[in-house]
Amino acid sequence: MKQITVLLAMTAALSALAGCKEAKAPEVVQTVDWYKAHQTERTAVLEKCKNNPGELAATPNCVNAHTAANQLVWSSRGSGITIKAKTAEELRNANK
Template identity: 60%
Template sequence: MKKISIVLVVAAPLLMLAACKSEKPPEVVQTVEWYKANKTERAEVLAKCKSNPGELAATPNCVNATRADTSTTWSARGGGIAPVKPLTADDINKK
């Protein structure tokens, strides 16, 4: 009985260390500006994010790549929606 408990006491930390080593290294997080400048990498990350949105959609790289893609799309269209001046009483009464 003592031998089994000694083996368990010695083996438990070793198993915990082995589990820690199996983790993959953390992914480098790129900024929105970096994704704006690197179109091919942005497309690769967006494809990966769209293939598994349940796990990846909220990750920093997916968010930053999506924001960079949205920003470049709207800037290519001329900055988005043109500003609209507010209506005044004179504008309404012109009818």
């Protein structure tokens, strides 16, 4: 009977300890605009995300840093290609 009591006490103690994990401080999520304004932090986050994409690629900070980097690249290129829709008159004249 004493063995069962000791076994149950050890099982309870181990179960209680199994649930104890070192609590991580929640990571502060920065916005796209913040990453656009903070190049050093953006570069550091992008490097961290690149080194562990399986775990980090879909995290808010990786997504926001990547989006900020893309927006900065496209804005430096003139926001990409601007396409002006042709009017019906321009389309008719193009086929003549």
